[in-house]
Amino acid sequence: MRLGSIAALAIVGSIVLSSCAANEEAPAGDAPESTLAGTIDGSGASSQGSAQEAWIAAFQIANPDVTITYDPAGSGAGREAFIAGGVSFAGTDSSLKDEEIAGGFAGCVADSGYIEVPVYISPIAVIFNVEGVDELNLDAATLAGIFKGTITTWDDAAIVALNKDATLPSAPITAVHRSDDSGTTKNFADYLNKVAPEVWDAAPADPFPYATGEGAQGTSGVVDAVTNGTNTIGYADASKAGDLGVAKIKVGDEFVGYTAEAAAAVVAESPFVEGRAETDLAIKLDRTTTDPSHYPLVLVSYIIACGEYEDADTAAVVKAYVGYLASEEGQAEAASAAGAAPLSADLSAKVATAIATIK
Amino acid sequence: MTTATEPAPIKARQRPADRVFAGASLVAGIIILLALAAVAVFLVAQSLPAFVADPKELKGEPDSFLAYVAPLVFGTIWAAFLALLMALPLSLGIALFISHYAPRRVAQGLGYIIDLLAAVPSVVFGLWGIKVLAPAVGPLYIWLTENLGWIPLFAPPASGTGKTVLTVAIVLAVMIIPIITALCREVFLQTPVLHEEAALALGATRWEMIQMAVLPFGRPGIVSAAMLGLGRALGETMVVAMVLSPAFLITFVLTSGQNSPTIAGNIALNFPEAFGVNVNALIATGLILFGITLLINSIARAIVNRRKAFSGAN
Numbered sequence: 001m002r003l004g005s006i007a008a009l010a011i012v013g014s015i016v017l018s019s020c021a022a023n024e025e026a027p028a029g030d031a032p033e034s035t036l037a038g039t040i041d042g043s044g045a046s047s048q049g050s051a052q053e054a055w056i057a058a059f060q061i062a063n064p065d066v067t068i069t070y071d072p073a074g075s076g077a078g079r080e081a082f083i084a085g086g087v088s089f090a091g092t093d094s095s096l097k098d099e100e101i102a103g104g105f106a107g108c109v110a111d112s113g114y115i116e117v118p119v120y121i122s123p124i125a126v127i128f129n130v131e132g133v134d135e136l137n138l139d140a141a142t143l144a145g146i147f148k149g150t151i152t153t154w155d156d157a158a159i160v161a162l163n164k165d166a167t168l169p170s171a172p173i174t175a176v177h178r179s180d181d182s183g184t185t186k187n188f189a190d191y192l193n194k195v196a197p198e199v200w201d202a203a204p205a206d207p208f209p210y211a212t213g214e215g216a217q218g219t220s221g222v223v224d225a226v227t228n229g230t231n232t233i234g235y236a237d238a239s240k241a242g243d244l245g246v247a248k249i250k251v252g253d254e255f256v257g258y259t260a261e262a263a264a265a266v267v268a269e270s271p272f273v274e275g276r277a278e279t280d281l282a283i284k285l286d287r288t289t290t291d292p293s294h295y296p297l298v299l300v301s302y303i304i305a306c307g308e309y310e311d312a313d314t315a316a317v318v319k320a321y322v323g324y325l326a327s328e329e330g331q332a333e334a335a336s337a338a339g340a341a342p343l344s345a346d347l348s349a350k351v352a353t354a355i356a357t358i359k
Numbered sequence: 360m361t362t363a364t365e366p367a368p369i370k371a372r373q374r375p376a377d378r379v380f381a382g383a384s385l386v387a388g389i390i391i392l393l394a395l396a397a398v399a400v401f402l403v404a405q406s407l408p409a410f411v412a413d414p415k416e417l418k419g420e421p422d423s424f425l426a427y428v429a430p431l432v433f434g435t436i437w438a439a440f441l442a443l444l445m446a447l448p449l450s451l452g453i454a455l456f457i458s459h460y461a462p463r464r465v466a467q468g469l470g471y472i473i474d475l476l477a478a479v480p481s482v483v484f485g486l487w488g489i490k491v492l493a494p495a496v497g498p499l500y501i502w503l504t505e506n507l508g509w510i511p512l513f514a515p516p517a518s519g520t521g522k523t524v525l526t527v528a529i530v531l532a533v534m535i536i537p538i539i540t541a542l543c544r545e546v547f548l549q550t551p552v553l554h555e556e557a558a559l560a561l562g563a564t565r566w567e568m569i570q571m572a573v574l575p576f577g578r579p580g581i582v583s584a585a586m587l588g589l590g591r592a593l594g595e596t597m598v599v600a601m602v603l604s605p606a607f608l609i610t611f612v613l614t615s616g617q618n619s620p621t622i623a624g625n626i627a628l629n630f631p632e633a634f635g636v637n638v639n640a641l642i643a644t645g646l647i648l649f650g651i652t653l654l655i656n657s658i659a660r661a662i663v664n665r666r667k668a669f670s671g672a673n
Binding site: 046072073074075076077080152172173174176179180181182206207211212213214215216217221224225228229230231232 | 418489490493497517519600601603604606608616629631632633
C-alpha cells in the first residue's frame with residue numbers, strides 16, 4: 001500500500017520534473033523550425049534578472065532544442081565566473097575593467113577577443129511620499145544632500161528654492177536607500193558623484209556609502225518603506241514606482257521626469273569608453289548632460305561574451321540569443337516584463353554589428 | 360568499578376535486533392557529530408582569507424577586520440537581548456497560566472495556539488513586521504523621541520518608517536515566545552505535587568506557592584528555555600533582513616533609522632551580490648555567530664547540569 005503510493009509519487013514526480021523543459025511548445029503557425037540546439041549558462045547582474053527570465057522563456061519557445069540558464073548572482077560574481085570560463089556569457093552593471101580584459105578569458109579561444117554590449121537600460125526614479133506634495137523638483141546637489149543627511153527637513157531652503165509653488169511640511173526627511181548591495185545604488189551614487197561631487201564625495205559602489213537615512217531590502221523593500229513611511233523619499237527602478245510621487249530632476253535649466261525615451265536618449269548619445277576593442281560597446285554615460293530631452297539617472301547593464309568559442313554549437317546559440325536580446329522584439333519583451341527602456345535604433349544597430357562577429 | 364577477585368560480569372544475550380539497533384543509534388550519533396564538524400571545518404577554511412585580507416578590500420573599507428565585525432556582533436546580541444527581555448516575562452506568565460491557573464480545557468487550547476505560533480515561517484513574520492507592525496509603531500517612536508528623547512535609548516531623530524531595532528526585537532520576541540513557553544510549561548508541570556501541597560498546607564496563597572515551590576524547582580529549566588530562545592533570536596535571518604534598517608555603526612538607540620546590523624541579516628542581504636574576499640568575510644562573520652551560539656548553549660548546559668537532579672528539562 002505505502003510502497004505503491006511512493007512509486008506513484010515517484011512516477012508523477014518524474015513526469016512533472018522532466019516536462020519542465022519540454023512544456024514550452026512552439027506556438028502554432030510560427031516561423032520555420034529552428035535548427036539551433038544546445039545548452040548555455042549565464043550568470044551576473046540581478047538587475048537583468050527578471051528581463052533574462054522573460055528573454056529565456058521567449059527564446060526557448062522559438063528554439064525548442066535550446067536550454068539557457070541565467071543565475072542572477074550579481075555583476076561581480078558574473079564577471080568572475082565568465083573570466084574563469086565557468087559560464088558562456090555574463091551580465092554586468094559595470095563594464096569590464098582594464099585589468100580584467102588584460103587577464104584574458106579562460107572559456108574563449110585564446111586571443112579571440114570578447115564582446116561587451118549594452119542590452120538593458122533601466123531608468124531609476126526618485127520616489128517620494130510627502131503629505132500634500134504631488135510634484136517635486138530636485139537638482140543633484142539637493143538630492144545628494146538629502147541622501148547624505150545634510151538636508152534634514154522638507155522645508156529646507158534648498159528644497160523650497162526649487163519648489164516655489166509647493167507647500168512643503170516642516171517635517172524631517174526619511175531618506176530610504178537599499179540595505180543590500182545593488183547596481184541601482186551604484187548608478188544612483190554615480191549620478192550624484194558626477195553631477196554634484198562637492199556634496200556626494202564617496203566613490204560610487206554597490207553598497208550605500210553613508211551611515212544615514214534608512215535601509216530597506218531590495219527594490220520592493222524600498223518602495224514599501226517609502227509607501228508606508230511618513231515624509232519619505234527613496235530611489236528605485238522606475239517600473240516599480242507604482243502610484244508614488246516621482247521627483248523631476250534638474251537637467252540643464254529644466255526639470256525632467258523619467259520617460260523611457262529620455263533614458264534611451266542619454267544612453268544613445270553618450271560616448272563609448274575610449275581605447276577599447278571595436279566589439280566593446282561600454283558606454284561612458286554622460287551624467288552631466290544639459291540636454292533636457294535626456295534623463296541621466298539610468299542604469300545600463302551589459303552582456304559579455306566570447307569573440308570565439310571552442311564549441312561551434314555554443315557559439316551559434318550565444319550569437320542567436322544575444323542577438324535576440326538586442327533586437328527590437330527582445331527589447332520590447334524586456335520593456336513589458338521589467339519596465340526597461342528600449343535601446344535606440346542607432347545603438348541597436350551597433351550592438352548587432354558587434355554580435356555578428358561572434359564565432 | 361570491579362576488582363580482580365570478583366567473578367566476570369554476566370553478559371546479557373545479544374539478539375540480532377539489539378545489535379542492529381545499537382549500531383543504528385551509534386551511526387546516528389556519529390552523523391550529527393560529523394555534520395557539526397563539517398560545518399565548523401567549512402566555516403574555518405572559508406573564513407581564513409578574510410582574516411588575512413587587506414581590510415581595505417572589505418565592504419565599507421574598515422580599518423581592520425575587527426572594525427568590520429564589531430557593529431555586526433553588537434547588533435546581533437543587542438537585538439536578541441531586547442527580544443529576550445520582552446519574551447521571557449511574557450512566556451513565564453503564559454506558562455504559569457497554562458500549568459497552574461487556567462482550567463484544564465482552556466489550558467489545552469491555549470497550549471495548541473502557542474505551539475501554532477512556532478509553526479509560522481519566519482518570512483511570514485517578516486512580512487507582518489514590515490507591512491503591519493513597522494507602520495503601526497512608527498508614530499509611537501516619534502512620540503517617544505519627542506517626549507522621552509532625553510533618555511539616550513530614544514535619542515532623536517525618530518525613524519520615519521518604524522524599521523528600527525525595537526521593531527525587530529518585538530517580532531523576534533513573538534517568534535521565541537512559543538519556544539520558551541512550551542519548555543517552561545513542561546518544567547512547571549513536573550513540579551512535585553508534594554511540594555506544592557505542602558506549601559498550600561502551610562497557608563501559602565497560590566502565588567506564594569508558585570514562588571516557593573514552582574519557580575525554584577523550575578529555575579534551571581527556565582534558564583535553559585531562555586537560552587534556547589536566545590539562540591533562535593541570535594540566528595534569525597529573514598525577519599532582520601526584511602525589517603531592520605541597517606547602518607554600519609554601534610548604537611543603543613531603539614527608535615532611530617540607523618541600527619547596528621545583525622550577522623545573519625547582513626549575510627542574507629549581502630551574500631547575493633558579494634564576490635571575492637567579501638564572500639570570505641561574510642562566512643567569517645558566520646563563524647563568529649557559530650562561536651557565540653556555541654558559547655551561549657554551553658553556558659545554558661552548564662547551568663542546567665549544575666542542578667541536574669531537580670531539573671525537568673533533561
